[in-house]
């Protein structure tokens with residue numbers, strides 16, 4: 001059975017989405033971190049406003065929970081534009097896209113999350129919409145099929161993806177601006193938590209927010225989620241105020257360690273060390289061992305383990321590092337020095 005995680009960076013159930021919406025920055029000046037992206041965006045927005053033109057299409061990519069949806073909403077606010085939100089898996093037919101595009105006004109924003117999951121059919125339908133602001137819509141089928149050329153208002157498409165590599169080259173090429181979102185520093189996450197605590201009217205002792213931030217895997221969504229868990233704990237076990245001891249006990253109960261790793265991270269590393277002798281091991285094999293989706297491991301677990309240098313991705317699969325073994329208190333498996341390289345045929349695409 002899949003391991004339930006407190007720190008999965010998925011947006012999770014609706015209630016959590018409402019919580020996220022409350023805490024979402026509304027203006028560019030409120031966005032913490034991502035300096036490079038924010039700077040470029042503010043120039044692009046100012047220039048587009050000056051010319052009285054819509055923005056070019058924008059692609060945000062990076063692990064979940066780093067602010068792609070937030071930035072799309074911030075851009076809409078800054079441009080005084082309406083935003084329509086959908087996602088790759090939700091747009092299955094041309095008609096779904098037509099529904100969104102046909103009543104869009106000039107300058108409006110269409111946000112498509114998980115854009116790498118658009119079907120080939122829908123993707124091709126979107127190309128002329130992005131490039132020439134028109135679509136060729138097919139009505140009826142078979143002998144009676146007719147293609148209607150439908151002009152659109154100039155809009156801005158904002159795509160978000162955790163996997164830029166899965167985007168087809170023609171789709172990627174139609175975005176004027178591509179921005180990679182990076183993990184946040186502990187200072188930046190503390191700043192975000194300070195704002196969240198203020199909005200939630202939560203009292204806290206000095207140093208407690210830093211502690212939560214340092215265990216949030218560089219991810220604002222995780223930081224806010226942990227804050228919520230710690231707040232609940234403080235209300236039940238304490239007097240509502242975050243103290244160092246409350247934070248420690250609450251995170252211990254959630255089984256989150258000093259580096260912010262949870263059960264699934266540790267299981268991933270332990271499988272690599274104890275079952276695959278430190279690797280290299282293919283992601284499919286690790287996913288099967290853990291009973292987890294490959295996508296969850298690639299989108300949520302691996303990026304942070306790579307970032308902190310606990311895992312290496314090689315052409316032959318994933319390998320664990322000495323630092324990871326030390327963190328878990330396990331001995332580094334003896335590298336099979338004599339092992340012959342595996343044949344190319346079995347190499348995994350990176």
Ligand code: ADP
Nearest residue numbers: 020023024032064065066067068069070220221
């Ligand atoms: P993504 O779309 O990349 O999965 P979101 O935009 O949904 O991530 O961000 C998750 C949550 O994290 C938001 O609700 C917001 O509260 C917080 N957040 C993300 N980025 C920032 C940021 N730069 N500054 C402040 N809060 C942020």
